[in-house]
Every structure is written in C-alpha cells, then in structure tokens.
Amino acid sequence: MGDLSPVWLMPAPAAGARLGSLKAARYGDAGLILIAWAENTGNSRMPSSTYFTMVVDRTGAVCQPKTALPAAQAFTPGDDLIAHPDGSIAWANVQSNRIQLVKLVP
Secondary structure, three states: OOOOOOOOOOOOOOOOOOEEEEEEEEOOOOOOEEEEEEEEEOOOOOOOEEEEEEEEEOOOOEEOOOOEEHHHHOOOOOOEEEEEEOOOOOEEEOHHHOOEEEEEEO
C-alpha cells in the first residue's frame, strides 16, 4: 500500500461553525484537488449552512483559497462530486423544485 501521511489543511471556519459534508475530487489535469465542505451554525432546530470550496495540489499547497459557493450552487451531504474527463467537476441539487446541474470548469 505504500506510506500514507496526512496533509492538514486549515479552512479557518467562521467562529462557532462546525465543519461537515466534506467532499473531494480531482480537478483539472494538473494534479489539483477540489475540496468542498459546509460550515454549519445554529442548533439542530434552526441550522444554517454555508458551503465553500478550496483547490489544493497534492502536497496540500493552496492554489485557490477558501471560496464561498452561492446558495444556488450548494450540495447536500449525500451528493457525489463527479470528475469529468475534461477536468471539470459536477454535482446536482434542487432549486425551486427543479433539478439543477452545477459544473465547475478549471
């Protein structure tokens, strides 16, 4: 299996936010990785989530800093990030009772 060694990233969540819904996928053709996550605030009765992305290389160096996703482009905890052959990443969500495909192109 080889040696595994973690690379720790510091996403600097908002004060009091809990990280959740962590996703990762290959991005582009230069060995980049898109990391996506939610920052959850509030309590279980009145939760609020904000979604973010960050692009890193294989060593963990940040190539694109933490960026907030617009609410219309958010993903859900059960969503998969799909890496396409052209290096883009896609996922689906629901907006106004319609299915929307979100695609990020490097």
